[in-house]
Amino acid sequence: MEYNTAFSLNMLEYDLVTVDKSTIFRTLTLFEQQKLIHKIEDGSGSTKYALCVEGCNCEAIDQHFHFHCTNCKETFCLTELNIPNIQLPSKFEMKQANVVLKGVCANCNL
Amino acid sequence: MEYNTAFSLNMLEYDLVTVDKSTIFRTLTLFEQQKLIHKIEDGSGSTKYALCVEGCNCEAIDQHFHFHCTNCKETFCLTELNIPNIQLPSKFEMKQANVVLKGVCANCNL
DNA sequence: TTAACATTGCAACCAGGTTGCACAGATTAA
DNA sequence: TTAATCTGTGCAACCTGGTTGCAATGTTAA
Ligand SMILES: [Mn+2]
Ligand SMILES: [Mn+2]
Ligand SMILES: [Zn+2]
Ligand SMILES: [Zn+2]
Numbered sequence A, B: 001m002e003y004n005t006a007f008s009l010n011m012l013e014y015d016l017v018t019v020d021k022s023t024i025f026r027t028l029t030l031f032e033q034q035k036l037i038h039k040i041e042d043g044s045g046s047t048k049y050a051l052c053v054e055g056c057n058c059e060a061i062d063q064h065f066h067f068h069c070t071n072c073k074e075t076f077c078l079t080e081l082n083i084p085n086i087q088l089p090s091k092f093e094m095k096q097a098n099v100v101l102k103g104v105c106a107n108c109n110l
Numbered sequence C: 001t002t003a004a005c006a007t008t009g010c011a012a013c014c015a016g017g018t019t020g021c022a023c024a025g026a027t028t029a030a
Numbered sequence D: 001t002t003a004a005t006c007t008g009t010g011c012a013a014c015c016t017g018g019t020t021g022c023a024a025t026g027t028t029a030a
Helices: A010-017 A022-035 B011-015 B019-034
Strands: A037-040 A047-049 A064-069 A073-083 A093-105 B039-040 B050-051 B063-067 B075-082 B093-104
Touching: A022 A037, A022 A047, A022 B075, A037 A093, A047 A073, B011 B019, B019 B039, B019 B050, B039 B093, B050 B075
Parallel strands: A064 A093, B063 B093
Antiparallel strands: A037 A047, A064 A073, A093 B093, B039 B050, B063 B075
16 A cells, blocks of 8 residues: 555554554654654654655655645645744754644545 | 743653543543634644644634654644645645654753 | 532543564574 | 574553542522
């Protein structure tokens, strides 16, 4: 199977029927360390993951916006939308970001 | 006591020794509904809350950035930094946001 | 004063996430 | 080839944050 949107540990557990949750968890952790996937905290209660794409640049400082649909609960990587250059307060040094916009997605909007 | 940064249920439970967790939880839920406080998902494992300030405008579409220090684990409301107007993909309609930048805060930076 | 309602604490529960451990298969060294 | 070792996996148990039912207590209004 293949996901168009971000996926959670539980979703994987459901789809990969034969594989144990702990194994999936350890694999996700590994993939994350290798920067193959990135975590998204969308506030839905469970951590989501998404494949890193060409130029995802997760290890570097720039990252993209995400969108969580409060209707269908899907979480999208808006890979086109990079977070703009922010003027942080003095001495604050940004390393990563977790940027999630929420609302209604195109599928759910009429 | 008073917090300069965002606080969690557990922090409140620790500080408000005499009050039960469930009571604090229900109060937080109530305050959130009344838009007195807002939730922040900073990815630290526990939901943080912060007081809504004059013009916080949490019910409306605009909201501010947050900063989570990966060193001291504090989460700051950057109330000055409103999220910019984003050109979302067609039909996507934004209602709220959870925007958390991560890195090292001023206190921890040298 | 009494009945109705609201607030609280306690304990139990739930879900997502995480870990220890033992076992089996694969890998490597003798 | 055989023995020793390493690796991947499942299972079960655990942890933590969050949430709820219920009974006891406190508050308000007739
Ligand atoms: Mn993403
Ligand atoms: Mn805030
Ligand atoms: Zn949707
Ligand atoms: Zn700090």
